[in-house]
Amino acid sequence: MLNIIGTWVAATLTIGILSFLYRDNPLYKVAEHLYVGISAGFAVIYIWSFDVYPMLVDAFRTHLSQRNYVEAWVLVVPALLGLAMLCRPIPKLAVLSRWPLSFTIGIGSGLGLIASVQGYLLPQVSDTLRPLVTVNNALMSIGVIATLVYFYFSREHKGALGAISRVGIIFIMVAFGAAFGYTVMARVSLLIGRVYFLFHDWLPIIR
Amino acid sequence: MLQRNIPLVIVFVTALLLIVAFFIPHRPFGDLESRFLNWYAIVAGFTFLLGIDSLARHHLIRVFRRTQGWFYSLMLVLALFVTLGLGLYSWVRFRSPFALHAPFMWLYTYMIIPLQSTMFATLAFFIVSAAYRAFRVRNFAATLLLIAACLVMIGNVPLGGSVWSALIQFLPLPVKWGIWFGAKLLAIAMPDPRTADFVRFDLPAAFKTWLMSIPQAAAGRGINIGLALGGIAMSLRIILGIERTYLAS
Amino acid sequence: MKLWERLATIDRRILYLLLALAVVLPLIIRPRTRIQVSEPVQDAFTAVDQLPPGSVVMISVDFDPSSAPEVQPMLIAILRHCFKKDLKVIVTGHLALGLPLAEIALSQVPAEYGKVYGRDFVNIGYRPGYVAVMVGIGRELRDFFKTDYKGVPIDSYPFMRSVHTYRDIGLLVDLAHGATADAWIQYAGGRYNVKIIVGCTGVNAPNLFQYYHAHQIAGIIGGLQGAAEYESLVGKPGSATLGMPAQSAAHALVIVFLIIGNIGFLLARRRKGG
Numbered sequence: 018m019l020n021i022i023g024t025w026v027a028a029t030l031t032i033g034i035l036s037f038l039y040r041d042n043p044l045y046k047v048a049e050h051l052y053v054g055i056s057a058g059f060a061v062i063y064i065w066s067f068d069v070y071p072m073l074v075d076a077f078r079t080h081l082s083q084r085n086y087v088e089a090w091v092l093v094v095p096a097l098l099g100l101a102m103l104c105r106p107i108p109k110l111a112v113l114s115r116w117p118l119s120f121t122i123g124i125g126s127g128l129g130l131i132a133s134v135q136g137y138l139l140p141q142v143s144d145t146l147r148p149l150v151t152v153n154n155a156l157m158s159i160g161v162i163a164t165l166v167y168f169y170f171s172r173e174h175k176g177a178l179g180a181i182s183r184v185g186i187i188f189i190m191v192a193f194g195a196a197f198g199y200t201v202m203a204r205v206s207l208l209i210g211r212v213y214f215l216f217h218d219w220l221p222i223i224r
Numbered sequence: 225m226l227q228r229n230i231p232l233v234i235v236f237v238t239a240l241l242l243i244v245a246f247f248i249p250h251r252p253f254g255d256l257e258s259r260f261l262n263w264y265a266i267v268a269g270f271t272f273l274l275g276i277d278s279l280a281r282h283h284l285i286r287v288f289r290r291t292q293g294w295f296y297s298l299m300l301v302l303a304l305f306v307t308l309g310l311g312l313y314s315w316v317r318f319r320s321p322f323a324l325h326a327p328f329m330w331l332y333t334y335m336i337i338p339l340q341s342t343m344f345a346t347l348a349f350f351i352v353s354a355a356y357r358a359f360r361v362r363n364f365a366a367t368l369l370l371i372a373a374c375l376v377m378i379g380n381v382p383l384g385g386s387v388w389s390a391l392i393q394f395l396p397l398p399v400k401w402g403i404w405f406g407a408k409l410l411a412i413a414m415p416d417p418r419t420a421d422f423v424r425f426d427l428p429a430a431f432k433t434w435l436m437s438i439p440q441a442a443a444g445r446g447i448n449i450g451l452a453l454g455g456i457a458m459s460l461r462i463i464l465g466i467e468r469t470y471l472a473s
Numbered sequence: 474m475k476l477w478e479r480l481a482t483i484d485r486r487i488l489y490l491l492l493a494l495a496v497v498l499p500l501i502i503r504p505r506t507r508i509q510v511s512e513p514v515q516d517a518f519t520a521v522d523q524l525p526p527g528s529v530v531m532i533s534v535d536f537d538p539s540s541a542p543e544v545q546p547m548l549i550a551i552l553r554h555c556f557k558k559d560l561k562v563i564v565t566g567h568l569a570l571g572l573p574l575a576e577i578a579l580s581q582v583p584a585e586y587g588k589v590y591g592r593d594f595v596n597i598g599y600r601p602g603y604v605a606v607m608v609g610i611g612r613e614l615r616d617f618f619k620t621d622y623k624g625v626p627i628d629s630y631p632f633m634r635s636v637h638t639y640r641d642i643g644l645l646v647d648l649a650h651g652a653t654a655d656a657w658i659q660y661a662g663g664r665y666n667v668k669i670i671v672g673c674t675g676v677n678a679p680n681l682f683q684y685y686h687a688h689q690i691a692g693i694i695g696g697l698q699g700a701a702e703y704e705s706l707v708g709k710p711g712s713a714t715l716g717m718p719a720q721s722a723a724h725a726l727v728i729v730f731l732i733i734g735n736i737g738f739l740l741a742r743r744r745k746g747g
Contacts, residue, residue: 023334030335034342038349038489046296052339054300055331056570057276058307062328063569066315067599068269071620072262079619095263099270106278112227115471117267119231122462122470123238124264128604128660130239130459131246133452136663136689137655141445144687153438157686160442161449168450185446190365192443194372195436196679199696201351201373202380203543203675205496205723206697208348209716210542211341212496223500246664249612258616261605265617268602272569320623322573324580332573340538340570348723352492353485356730360738370735374728380675380698382506383721426509433511441682448683 028219031211069099160188232465239463280304307331372435379432388427481737488730495726499718506717513685514702517670517692520644521551526559528643529636533657535603537570540650540674546700546713547672548578548648554707556586560643561632562594565618567603567653572596572622591630598622603653607660611639639667644691648672654681658689672699 033048073096080089098117104110105118145161147154166178167185174182217223238260245257283297307328314326321328361367378384392400461467510518524530532551536544555562564579566572575596588594597618600606609616614637620626627633635641645667647657654671662669670692671681678695685693694703697720700713 019330023330027334027338031338031342034339035346038346039486046293047299048339050296050300051303051335052343053279054303055307055335055339057279058304058311059332059336060272060569061276061308062311062315062321063599064269064272064601066311066321067622068266068601071598071624072266072269072600072617075624076619091259095266098263098267102267102270103273103277105274115227115231116234117270118470119234120238121264121267121271123235124242124260124605126235126459126462127239127242128608130456130463131243132604132656132659132663133456133459136659137452138449138456140663140687140689141449141683145445156438157442157445160439161446164443164446165449168447185443186365187368188439188443188446190368191372191435192440192447192679194369195376195440196676197355197369197373198376198380199675199679201355201377201675201724201727202696202698202720203540204344204348204351205720206543206675206716207341207345207540208492208723209496209500209697209719210712211338211345212493212719213500213542213712213716214338216497216500254612258609258612261602261609262616264605265600265602265609268605272601322576322622324576329573329576332570333577336570337538337541341541344539345542349489349492352723352727352730353488355727356483356488356734357485359731359734361735370731374731377724377728380696381721381724382508382717383725385507385509429509429511433513436679436682437513437686440679441686444680445683448680 024219028215031215035211159184164188228468228471231471232468236463236465239459276304375428375435376432379428379430379435384428384432385426477733477737477740479737480733481735481741491726492723495722496719499722500715502718503715504718506714506721508701508705508714508717510702510706511699513682513693513695514699514706515692516685517672517694518554518703518706520668520670520691521554521560521646522558524558524560524643527561527632529561529563529632529641530555530644530646531563531565531642532575532646532648533653534564534566534571534575534648535568535653536574536648536650536674537568538574541574542712542716543674543697543700544648544650544672545574545578546697546711547694547703548575549582549711550700550703550707550709550713551646551648551672552578552582553585553709554703556583556588556593557707563633563636563642564594564596566599567606568651569599569601572599592632595627595630595633596622597627604656604660607656608664611661611665613637639665642667645669646672649677650674651677658684662689670694672703 030048030051033044036042037045073092077089077092080086080092098120101113102117103114105114145158147158149155149158163181163185165185166181167174167189169178169182172178213223241253241256241260245253248254249257280301283300286294286297287301310327310331311321314321314323314328318326320326322332323329359366359370359373361370378387392403395403458467462470521530532548532555534548552562564572564575566575579590579594579596583589583594590596597614598621600617606617615627618627621630639645639661645657645661647654647669649657649671650673654673654677657669657671661667669690671684671690672694673681673696675696678693678699681690681693681695684690694700697713697716701710701717704711704714
């Protein structure tokens with residue numbers, strides 16, 4: 018019974034969102050606001066059940082029961098940093114949020130620096146520098162270099178630089194066209210999913 | 225002064241520790257790195273909650289002041305609190321909010337899924353309309369973009385292969401020989417044992433795979449190398465305290 | 474000429490209606506469709522297929538309902554493949570709204586193969602701060618995941634006792650709709666050399682071919698077509714295969730409209746020039 022009610026609720030909300038294609042209307046606005054409210058509530062429950070409870074509350078209790086008092090009380094530090102982060106919207110206390118923000122930015126920058134070099138730059142440059150014995154290898158090397166030259170704006174694109182830059186444009190246009198083709202496929206797939214729900218799960222027209 | 229300098233020191237020390245721990249993964253650096261990563265996950269969770277407070281306050285003010293559209297704000301606030309209530313109840317009763325029979329899961333299956341997926345499904349209509357109206361072959365670059373897009377769209381669906389299979393049956397013999405010869409040349413560019421099969425059955429798909437793997441990947445790699453270099457420069461600027469825009473309250 | 478120019482300015486609601494029909498009619502009629510498998514998908518399939526029975530596969534569910542029609546069929550097909558090969562599966566995720574989709578898949582697929590939670594697969598849940606989690610798992614999984622998503626200690630599951638880092642995982646499967654694929658490749662793949670295959674939406678797929686070419690990932694399953702190809706390899710057609718005729722019709726419609734729009738544009742430009 019709950020599943021039938023749920024299917025009708027889902028269908029109503031689906032049609033509400035799709036009605037925007039004709040024009041903005043109250044049903045669409047209700048669906049839109051419900052979406053924002055439910056998503057916000059979701060985020061809070063998620064953070065409690067997958068972050069705060071297991072990594073702070075439960076971890077603190079476990080350490081205390083195992084008599085690891087140092088490990089337990091050290092958890093107060095990230096808890097305080099997290100609470101300080103929540104002070105950001107309060108004007109008088111916003112300055113407290115600089116410490117946790119700096120901490121997260123420091124971690125992100127440190128990890129990002131290593132990952133950019135080791136995880137992207139070195140493997141990708143290494144793969145570009147292959148012997149030019151096949152058409153594919155030649156195209157790959159030329160394409161990468163020409164694309165990089167196109168985005169080099171410290172000198173005017175004239176002469177040899179201009180010619181290489183124009184080759185770069187060709188590769189970039191092919192990449193953007195391919196991205197567009199894939200994007201069309203992606204968006205149409207989402208529509209197929211919704212249509213299938215409406216005409217199979219809700220109205221049993223599709224067998 | 226302290227308000228500015230201590231955050232800069234925190235950024236420098238944490239980033240330096242992670243870099244040192246990469247090269248020296250043993251104690252104490254490795255242990256400190258594990259601890260800091262753990263703390264990062266905890267603090268990142270609190271960051272998620274930052275927007276919720278201002279969202280709830282903004283819409284509650286609209287409801288109390290009865291400004292235009294206050295009914296929709298009321299729907300939003302009610303949805304927020306009902307979700308919180310159902311989520312906590314499900315967590316307490318079923319040990320996880322995502323237990324299959326929990327009310328929270330009902331909310332997810334019959335409200336979140338249709339709302340979020342339909343929001344993005346409407347993009348299909350917009351992309352078709354935008355492509356039809358704005359995608360014009362004004363110059364060589366735009367023509368190239370259009371041709372690449374069409375070839376990828378044809379190659380991404382079985383229709384391309386079906387049309388090709390039907391077409392080659394009706395082609396005259398010299399043309400078929402030409403295709404066979406072209407396939408041999410293509411084998412130099414596409415050293416894949418299935419190339420011959422693809423040319424016979426689904427040339428559009430084979431060409432699409434080659435287009436994605438070589439010219440498209442080359443351009444993407446060039447763009448991303450530029451982005452990676454920029455990211456490295458920005459990371460260094462942040463770590464060394466040259467870039468301080470994140471400190472602005 | 475005026476007819477062509479009028480065809481270049483069709484009302485958008487007619488376009489929407491034609492697109493809707495192009496999607497609905499093939500779903501009802503269900504024409505037969507032949508799925509040809511591409512090299513990136515074949516390589517992804519082989520990466521799973523080559524694993525010996527009992528190997529551990531970690532599946533990271535990094536998509537949400539906004540891309541579920543494309544990526545959920547991949548998740549179901551990969552789970553079927555893993556269970557058919559008697560592989561052990563660990564499910565995790567980095568998107569808050571994504572893990573329930575994994576729960577939905579895990580409520581359907583394991584029963585088909587007689588697989589049991591805890592013995593054959595485990596859902597360890599979600600932790601925020603995905604970058605830290607990806608690097609942290611390389612040191613010790615239990616730094617972030619001491620319990621599964623229900624709060625049960627993971628060491629109470631026999632096959633999890635021997636899983637500590639990426640070295641104990643045979644393959645990482647990332648099902649992504651955003652930047653997490655790049656993050657897995659750079660943070661986990663680059664640092665710990667873990668073998669990765671990626672299933673992603675059509676929007677992300679173009680960006681992954683550079684990693685595939687550099688052998689940083691072993692395979693790509695891109696978009697609904699990729700999902701249909703994987704389903705055909707597993708031998709159990711699902712919603713992706715069902716959607717391909719509609720996809721074909723929609724793509725044909727888009728191409729026709731692009732051609733019509735441009736013919737009208739070129740004729741109008743010639744008339745103005747003349």
